[in-house]
Amino acid sequence: MENSKKRLRQRLYRIIFESDTYTGRMFDVWLLIFIVLSIAVVMLESMPVVREIYHSKLISLEWFFTFIFTIEYFTRIYCAPNRKKYLFSFLGVIDFLAIIPTYIAFTFPDAQTFIVIRAIRLLRVYRILKLYHFVRAGNLLLLAVRRSLRKIFIFMMFILILVVMLGSIMYVVEDGKNGFYSIPLSIYWAVITLTTVGYGDIVPVTALGKFLATFIMLLGYSIIAIPTGIVSVEMSRTFKDTTESDKECHGCGEPNHTPTANFCRICGARLDQIS
Amino acid sequence: MENSKKRLRQRLYRIIFESDTYTGRMFDVWLLIFIVLSIAVVMLESMPVVREIYHSKLISLEWFFTFIFTIEYFTRIYCAPNRKKYLFSFLGVIDFLAIIPTYIAFTFPDAQTFIVIRAIRLLRVYRILKLYHFVRAGNLLLLAVRRSLRKIFIFMMFILILVVMLGSIMYVVEDGKNGFYSIPLSIYWAVITLTTVGYGDIVPVTALGKFLATFIMLLGYSIIAIPTGIVSVEMSRTFKDTTESDKECHGCGEPNHTPTANFCRICGARLDQIS
Amino acid sequence: MENSKKRLRQRLYRIIFESDTYTGRMFDVWLLIFIVLSIAVVMLESMPVVREIYHSKLISLEWFFTFIFTIEYFTRIYCAPNRKKYLFSFLGVIDFLAIIPTYIAFTFPDAQTFIVIRAIRLLRVYRILKLYHFVRAGNLLLLAVRRSLRKIFIFMMFILILVVMLGSIMYVVEDGKNGFYSIPLSIYWAVITLTTVGYGDIVPVTALGKFLATFIMLLGYSIIAIPTGIVSVEMSRTFKDTTESDKECHGCGEPNHTPTANFCRICGARLDQIS
Amino acid sequence: MENSKKRLRQRLYRIIFESDTYTGRMFDVWLLIFIVLSIAVVMLESMPVVREIYHSKLISLEWFFTFIFTIEYFTRIYCAPNRKKYLFSFLGVIDFLAIIPTYIAFTFPDAQTFIVIRAIRLLRVYRILKLYHFVRAGNLLLLAVRRSLRKIFIFMMFILILVVMLGSIMYVVEDGKNGFYSIPLSIYWAVITLTTVGYGDIVPVTALGKFLATFIMLLGYSIIAIPTGIVSVEMSRTFKDTTESDKECHGCGEPNHTPTANFCRICGARLDQIS
Known part of the structure; x- marks a missing residue:
């Protein structure tokens, strides 16, 4: 019994938090589609011309999306290995803020607009792309x-x-x-x-x-x-730091050498070209 | 018979697609003049003050340019060594899109404005310049x-x-x-x-x-x-890649030499051109 | 007598001019709060809606802050080791300009607005931060x-x-x-x-x-x-100068080493710290 | 007779074209003051409020400046060692364009505004500064x-x-x-x-x-x-080219070496530090 529960949590974890399985990837794709659609609903709801005609329909849709995201949120809490860590992580807080406005909108109608905080959830797109570059x-x-x-x-x-x-x-x-x-x-x-x-x-x-x-x-x-100068210089440095590591020291493992280096600047061993 | 046809195609190819002969260069110059003029006609046609007075004349001119470009387009298809490749190349598609609006304008008058797609054809100016730098x-x-x-x-x-x-x-x-x-x-x-x-x-x-x-x-x-920082850094890298790395020292392996260097600045060995 | 006076001056100096003691830091924090509040008063005073209702109260507050800054100014003069140097230093002049508008406003009411010169005093925030980086x-x-x-x-x-x-x-x-x-x-x-x-x-x-x-x-x-190009290049140079040139190789004289280098990347000799 | 004429020309040349003598520098300073004043006159003349009251006075001043610049122009022609070269040099053409509008304004009143071309003459300020940096x-x-x-x-x-x-x-x-x-x-x-x-x-x-x-x-x-990226990179290159020349080859005299160079990249001789 305990074991099957644990296995369920693990399976859910792989689907919801990771994207290396087909189901996991499908979950992410649908989640993104739902996020985009729910933002579209809030935008349409804010347009006077649209609101006049489709008000009740848009409200229903909004409740539908909030319902789905609420289930998703509690499932995430359920299957997270470290619940406290998830709850107070950046994405965990955003997940919470993304469902709360609809509930608060009962008392403060303006709060509804803040559903657009869901836009931040689009950052999850990176997980699907997962393209190294x-x-x-x-x-x-x-x-x-x-x-x-x-x-x-x-x-x-x-x-x-x-x-x-x-x-x-x-x-x-x-x-x-x-x-x-x-x-x-x-x-x-x-x-x-x-x-x-x-x-x-x-x-x-x-x-x-x-x-x-x-x-x-x-x-x-x-x-x-x-500011342009500051950012340019820092970018130049950052990119350089990461591209010049095509030499690696056999003595100490230090990967960060300038292209003109003959000897390791850390341990003094002779460097060989790798790439 | 077949031979003379082939020779005609080859001669047309050199005139239309290349610019290393006098006729070819003249063809390009006139083509550019015609492109600029035909864009000017569309612009003038869009100005209410001009349209009122010269409407019919401008329409005639537009048909004249479209006629010329249509002939040019079919000649290009005729003499291209690989017709399919030309038809679906970037410039080939632009050549097509540059003549089609006038014909479509019969049914959709707005389409006429898209003749300005001809502006993209101005990219051919590079062929005339053909200045290495x-x-x-x-x-x-x-x-x-x-x-x-x-x-x-x-x-x-x-x-x-x-x-x-x-x-x-x-x-x-x-x-x-x-x-x-x-x-x-x-x-x-x-x-x-x-x-x-x-x-x-x-x-x-x-x-x-x-x-x-x-x-x-x-x-x-x-x-x-x-974005400025990003582009600056990538430009800096791109320009550096192309000006510095065309020489390498046989003595010490140092790859980082200025284009005018004859001797390695690290070990003093004579440098040979690679590229 | 003379001695106790001298000690008082030294103690005041440590509180007002330095921030390495608890009292000194507290002094700086309260000074900054007062500067920000006094600027806020000038801003509120300039807003017609606010001025109508709270005019007399704001004027009182302004006099209160000016009074405090005046005391502070004279204390600074009193305990500065080199009085002339302080009076004509950049911050000394700003300290003076920050209290004078209120007094001048008797004759030229517009002068009052220039109390915002106090904003420059905010530069003192650096002293509190005193963070090396x-x-x-x-x-x-x-x-x-x-x-x-x-x-x-x-x-x-x-x-x-x-x-x-x-x-x-x-x-x-x-x-x-x-x-x-x-x-x-x-x-x-x-x-x-x-x-x-x-x-x-x-x-x-x-x-x-x-x-x-x-x-x-x-x-x-x-x-x-x-201008962007100019500043970028000068920043790039400035940052490079300060991060790279603090080591030099005794073996080959190579001065260009990264801050973490222990050995010369040209000849492999051990590097000693200079700076 | 001929000799004294030649000496006069030489003396005028040193005053008008150079600024290494006291008289020469004074000439330049006054010329700049006159240029700035004459531009100020054109600006004032263009302001309706000012023109109404001071029209005739401003016109007189303008003629005065034009008169002075005309004399200066002919003196420059007189004492230039190579007259043709001066007449068709950039500054020579500007000197001409700076006096002509007042004369043309008789027939085309609008031309008068182009006296502001005199602003380009402000480039002569460099001659006074003559600060190396x-x-x-x-x-x-x-x-x-x-x-x-x-x-x-x-x-x-x-x-x-x-x-x-x-x-x-x-x-x-x-x-x-x-x-x-x-x-x-x-x-x-x-x-x-x-x-x-x-x-x-x-x-x-x-x-x-x-x-x-x-x-x-x-x-x-x-x-x-x-464009920012382009200019940044070119500036970076240009400044680098000129700052890295603190080493010079004893073999071939080539001054342009990177700081890490041990050997001349042109002739292969060992490099010594100069600076």
């Missing part, structure tokens, strides 16, 4: 971005201070008129300008305001180079 | 872009999920008003903001909406660095 | 930016000349109408277009104007690459 | 840009074809309404969107149009990486 490319990207985060964070701190200063100056220059009604609004304008978004909903009107705006634009044009 | 630069660019595609694709997947989430949040925040009438429209806004296009046709109006928009803009400002 | 990342960024400045400056000179030319041409093309009322306004438009901000407050209306605008946009699209 | 940085930038030109040109060809296609599709999708009145206008819109300028003067209105616009924006967001 895609996974590796994704990991490299992530690694490079993570390596850049500290520098980007410092840069963003600087941008925030800059934007507060520029917004305040423009608030004084435009004298609280022409859309620059308060400092927060002027900061909003400064961000729009510095990031080169340029909605045009707030625009300097005075001559001095336009003159300053010109400088802010040129400044934004120059500093947009900084 | 241009072709090589083009190939390097293409190779670098192709190498980046996988990473760009993963990045785009991430952007799509992000944009769906951000659009939905803004739909809730702006309460389905002020242009954020539905989730798809809010996603459209999120793309406009994240890519720093910033039309300004949809703009947040509530304080919270503007606050969130500020963060989305700064986010867009940071992640625009990622 | 953050400080190092910040320094590297600064160094790379400083190294790029000369090239960015030359580039900006070129952009200024370009923008004056393009603005003047558009002024003639649009005949001083449709927002292009003067050359300075047309230059303002040229900057908006070239930097891809694109407010849309001034937009070409004539066919020729739109045609030229198309070229200016494509030009801007191409030259945005230049 | 600035000139070198400028030359490096120019070299990198020139090296990128071929690839940028190919990229722009591709963008042009893309923009013609996208514009035509949007013209059909938006059915020649909502600002997409003709194919050229739709191409204008496509450029605005692809370059992320986003004026917002033409904006898709239909659902399908907005859907397509979303893709075009994401496409533009991706391909903006290509």
Whole structure:
């Protein structure tokens, strides 16, 4: 009895959490289709023209998808080897957040919109693809971005201070008129300008305001180079680290050598070409 | 008889498909002029002011160009050594798509606009230029872009999920008003903001909406660095691969030499050209 | 007496200028909280809705913060080992500029807004963080930016000349109408277009104007690459300089080793740490 | 007589064309001031508010500057060692174009605006600076840009074809309404969107149009990486070429060696460190 339960859990685990079996892969494909469809339903529901005609049908569909995802969620909990670990893992939390809005929508109708959090579940697509090169490319990207985060964070701190200063100056220059009604609004304008978004909903009107705006634009044009530079360099480093490992030391196993190395930089043994 | 036919095909082939003879080059130049003119005709035809006065003349010209391109197309089929290969090659399909709209326009007048597909035929300009450096630069660019595609694709997947989430949040925040009438429209806004296009046709109006928009803009400002970083690194690698690795030292095996090197910079042995 | 005074100064110095003691860190944390709150007060004061109701309360709060910062400023002067050096240091000047607007606002009410100069004081956050990696990342960024400045400056000179030319041409093309009322306004438009901000407050209306605008946009699209390229290269160099050149081989003099290398990759000799 | 004329020419040459004497440097400084002032006069003249009041005074000033520049131009011709070379050099042509508009303005008043061509003369600022590092940085930038030109040109060809296609599709999708009145206008819109300028003067209105616009924006967001990548790589190469020349071969004088080189890659002689 205990044994058959254990075997059931193991089989379910292979189907739901892995994708190396035919059933497992089919499960993932259908899950993705259901995720996409359930997001489509929320989008359609939000469109006034569609809602007017198909409201009740869309609500039914939504309950159907939420029902399926709820079953899936509890099955995942059931068959996870380490339940606590799954429940508090990134994907586990997303799985939970993806079903909760429909239930909460009874009391807070707005909550329903947050079903789109299901979009994050699309990340599971990687499991189906399981193409070595895609996974590796994704990991490299992530690694490079993570390596850049500290520098980007410092840069963003600087941008925030800059934007507060520029917004305040423009608030004084435009004298609280022409859309620059308060400092927060002027900061909003400064961000729009510095990031080169340029909605045009707030625009300097005075001559001095336009003159300053010109400088802010040129400044934004120059500093947009900084995050790009940071990411480029970190990517270059990350990719290099991983591509140059075509030599391996026989002495210590160290795989990370530059192409011009003759000797292992760790143990000093002579290197031989592998590739 | 058979022989003269074969010789005719060969002569036509050299004129139409190649450009190493004077006649061949002249053929290409005139073809390009005709392509540019026929695109100009379609553009003029689309301008209300011009159409009113010159409608019939423009239609005649269009038929004239289509007639010429049709003859050219059949001549290409006639003299191609491997007809099937030509018909289903990229340029062969474009040649076909470039003449078909005029004929279809009898039944679907809108189809006529798609004559602009002829613009793709301008790619043939490379054949005239046939400048070694241009072709090589083009190939390097293409190779670098192709190498980046996988990473760009993963990045785009991430952007799509992000944009769906951000659009939905803004739909809730702006309460389905002020242009954020539905989730798809809010996603459209999120793309406009994240890519720093910033039309300004949809703009947040509530304080919270503007606050969130500020963060989305700064986010867009940071992640625009990622595709640039990807392409920069792949280009750097591609260009390096092609300029450095064509020599190898027999003495020490060092493969990393500049193109003008005669001697190995590590052991001093004489280098021989490989490529 | 003299001795106890000296000890007091030293103790105050450790609290205010350093952050290696518990009291010192607490001081910094509270200072930052006060800076953020005082900026928030100025922002709230600038919002018409808030000002109407809470005007007198906000003014009181502002005086409270200015009072605290004034005390802090004089204490800093008191306990600084080299007073002149502190007074004319970057942070010393900012400390002064951060308290002066409130006092000046008696005669020039607009000056009050410049209290936001306090935002620059947020730079002190680094002292709390005092995380080695953050400080190092910040320094590297600064160094790379400083190294790029000369090239960015030359580039900006070129952009200024370009923008004056393009603005003047558009002024003639649009005949001083449709927002292009003067050359300075047309230059303002040229900057908006070239930097891809694109407010849309001034937009070409004539066919020729739109045609030229198309070229200016494509030009801007191409030259945005230049500052990015400059910064990327300088960052790449700066980061490389600091990670690679701290070891040198005694055997062959090779200076280019990765930080984890123990043996020279050229001649195989053991490497000693220099730095 | 002849001799004194020759000496006068030589002295004038040193003053006007060079800046290694005090008089020569003063001449350059004043010339730049006059250029800036004369551009300011044209700008002021174009502003309706200013023109109304100071029209006659500004015209007088303009004639004054044109008079001075005319004298300067003829003196340059007089003392140039090779007159023909100067007349047809880049700066010589600019010097001519900078004085001609005022004279032509008698018959074509619009020509007057082109006095701003004088802005190009600001390039002479380099002569005053004559700071080695600035000139070198400028030359490096120019070299990198020139090296990128071929690839940028190919990229722009591709963008042009893309923009013609996208514009035509949007013209059909938006059915020649909502600002997409003709194919050229739709191409204008496509450029605005692809370059992320986003004026917002033409904006898709239909659902399908907005859907397509979303893709075009994401496409533009991706391909903006290509020119940046090209320039980054070429800059990286250009700067590397020029910084790595701190070793020089005693055998053949070749200065261009990588930092890891032990032997000259041209003649095979052992390299010694210089720096």
